[in-house]
Amino acid sequence: DTAVSQTPKYLVTQMGNDKSIKCEQNLGHDTMYWYKQDSKKFLKIMFSYNNKELIINETVPNRFSPKSPDKAHLNLHINSLELGDSAVYFCASSQDARGTGYTFGSGTRLTVV
Amino acid sequence: AQSVTQLGSHVSVSEGALVLLRCNYSSSVPPYLFWYVQYPNQGLQLLLKYTSAATLVKGINGFEAEFKKSETSFHLTKPSAHMSDAAEYFCAVSDWSGNTPLVFGKGTRLSVIA
Numbered sequence: 001d002t003a004v005s006q007t008p009k010y011l012v013t014q015m016g017n018d019k020s021i022k023c024e025q026n027l028g029h030d031t032m033y034w035y036k037q038d039s040k041k042f043l044k045i046m047f048s049y050n051n052k053e054l055i056i057n058e059t060v061p062n063r064f065s066p067k068s069p070d071k072a073h074l075n076l077h078i079n080s081l082e083l084g085d086s087a088v089y090f091c092a093s094s095q096d097a098r099g100t101g102y103t104f105g106s107g108t109r110l111t112v113v
Numbered sequence: 114a115q116s117v118t119q120l121g122s123h124v125s126v127s128e129g130a131l132v133l134l135r136c137n138y139s140s141s142v143p144p145y146l147f148w149y150v151q152y153p154n155q156g157l158q159l160l161l162k163y164t165s166a167a168t169l170v171k172g173i174n175g176f177e178a179e180f181k182k183s184e185t186s187f188h189l190t191k192p193s194a195h196m197s198d199a200a201e202y203f204c205a206v207s208d209w210s211g212n213t214p215l216v217f218g219k220g221t222r223l224s225v226i227a
Contacts, residue, residue: 004156033214041220
């Protein structure tokens with residue numbers, strides 16, 4: 001029974017398209033996150049939600065829009081995809097905003113061609 | 114702002130040798146420190162964490178790390194490397210306030226040679 005699940009695992013799409021990545025956690029955690037891992041493996045926070053409220057919004061292009069319909073789900077929608085958006089996107093959750101241990105999903109590898 | 118620096122983007126050890134992966138942090142408030150491991154094409158798995166209790170922290174798979182405030186370090190060690198330890202390792206910092214998410218270092222790739 002996967003704790004943090006992301007779909008799809010792989011996503012190949014053309015420039016200019018719009019795509020969504022879904023994330024669900026069954027841990028009962030209050031806080032969820034999106035991280036981007038670039039080709040050099042560097043992990044950078046994009047967004048954080050606590051109980052469905054946006055609490056962190058880093059300097060991410062506004063083509064990226066997170067949505068949290070309930071505290072168990074945090075989806076990421078990307079408009080007008082660009083080549084530079086190619087990366088692995090990780091969803092994570094934690095019991096509280098202090099992040100005393102995140103649980104990560106297995107990632108979504110996005111390739112924009 | 115908080116940050117971590119991992120010294121060495123790639124570390125190579127022989128099977129059975131000591132593993133030492135270095136991490137130094139910068140934080141204006143008492144930090145929480147973490148080590149995560151990422152196997153190829155997988156997500157990140159928590160190895161161990163320091164949250165202001167004991168300074169020597171034991172984790173999974175025989176790894177441990179020691180918080181040294183005077184050196185602002187949180188190095189990861191394992192007495193004897195195994196082939197299955199080959200992976201990418203990330204040090205990360207947060208704080209007790211909850212105002213900042215996990216900030217990761219750039220990662221260290223560990224190779225284990227037979």
